[in-house]
Amino acid sequence: MGFLDRFRRGRSDDQYSAGGSRIYRHEEAAEPVLSGGDPDLIEAIDAHIERHLGEPEGVFHQALSPYVHVDIHVVMPTQERPMITLVTSGMSERPMDAPSDDVSRAELVMALPPDWPIDHDAFDDERVYWPFRLLQNLAVLPHSFNTWLWFGHTVPNGDPPEPYAEDTQFCCALLFPVMTVDEPFTRLEHGDHTVTFLGVYPLYADEMQLKLEQGTDALVDGFEALQLTERLQPGRASAARAS
Numbered sequence: 283m284g285f286l287d288r289f290r291r292g293r294s295d296d297q298y299s300a301g302g303s304r305i306y307r308h309e310e311a312a313e314p315v316l317s318g319g320d321p322d323l324i325e326a327i328d329a330h331i332e333r334h335l336g337e338p339e340g341v342f343h344q345a346l347s348p349y350v351h352v353d354i355h356v357v358m359p360t361q362e363r364p365m366i367t368l369v370t371s372g373m374s375e376r377p378m379d380a381p382s383d384d385v386s387r388a389e390l391v392m393a394l395p396p397d398w399p400i401d402h403d404a405f406d407d408e409r410v411y412w413p414f415r416l417l418q419n420l421a422v423l424p425h426s427f428n429t430w431l432w433f434g435h436t437v438p439n440g441d442p443p444e445p446y447a448e449d450t451q452f453c454c455a456l457l458f459p460v461m462t463v464d465e466p467f468t469r470l471e472h473g474d475h476t477v478t479f480l481g482v483y484p485l486y487a488d489e490m491q492l493k494l495e496q497g498t499d500a501l502v503d504g505f506e507a508l509q510l511t512e513r514l515q516p517g518r519a520s521a522a523r524a525s
Contacts, residue, residue: 319351320375326472327371327389331355334467335367344418349425350375352418359396365462365513366394368413373421374477380430387475388431390417391460392482393513412446413514416455417482431457433480434498436490443487450516452484456493456501461511481512488522 324341331338338355352372359365374387392413394400405411424431431437435457439446443453460468460481470477483505485493493501504521 317347317349317351317372317375319347319353319372323375323472324353324371326470327369327477328355330467330470331357331369334463335363335369336360338369341371342414344372347372349422352421354414354417356400363462364396366396366398366400367462368392368394368417369479370417370421373424374472374475376425377475378424378430379428380432384476385432385478386430387477388480389477390421390457390482391463391479391512392417393462393511395514395516398514409447409449412450413484416446416484420455420457420482431480433457433459436485436493438490443490446484450484451486453487454485454490456483456485456489457481458483458505458512462513483510483512484514486520486522488520492522 328338328341335357337357339358340356342354342356344352350372352370355369355371357363357367357369368391370390373389377383377386378388380386394413398413399410405414408415420431420437423429423437436454437457438454440453445451445453457480460479468479470479489501489504492504501521504524507524508519508521510518510521
């Protein structure tokens with residue numbers, strides 16, 4: 283399985299990092315086709331979330347939807363699950379340009395600290411909004427560049443990568459298994475398709491560099507040492523130093 287580490291289209295020559303990760307560069311986006319969303323898919327994902335995580339408190343709807351219509355379902359903290367959980371719906375509206383049909387449709391999951399602001403007024407502050415923007419951008423990316431996102435793929439915030447907001451040094455994202463939910467949640471059968479839920483893990487620049495130089499296993503070793511999950515931990519230690 284190749285790893286998508288950079289997204290800049292237009293290079294025909296295959297490039298690999300020292301750690302064996304294939305590097306893709308995408309510069310030209312596909313022609314946008316506005317989407318009104320798939321109501322059946324949204325309903326199915328909402329029911330799937332309620333069955334495994336609890337009833338969503340609300341849904342943040344995408345105002346303008348080039349390629350696919352991506353909403354973010356928000357499940358508030360409980361005593362059993364003390365975190366705010368964000369789950370996308372709409373990334374799987376269309377298949378990605380994947381190696382096979384069974385890995386062509388995905389949605390994204392990320393969790394926030396229980397006190398993270400989630401009202402619209404707070405979203406004017408990028409220090410609050412960046413996780414939501416990250417999910418929206420990642421969900422649209424494979425459709426806008428006719429590519430694929432899957433487990434082990436990493437996406438930088440620009441080239442060179444820049445922090446998502448002024449109060450964080452997270453500047454890249456890793457797609458990795460969801461750790462805080464039981465395994466049945468990670469797949470949804472919808473019609474003739476299987477939708478897989480991918481966890482989003484924000485990374486520091488040195489973690490991204492570790493993965494490029496030594497491979498995903500080295501990064502995973504650091505994750506395990508720090509017991510990291512898809513729950514965002516602002517200011518956490520770097521897994522590059524723990525591996």
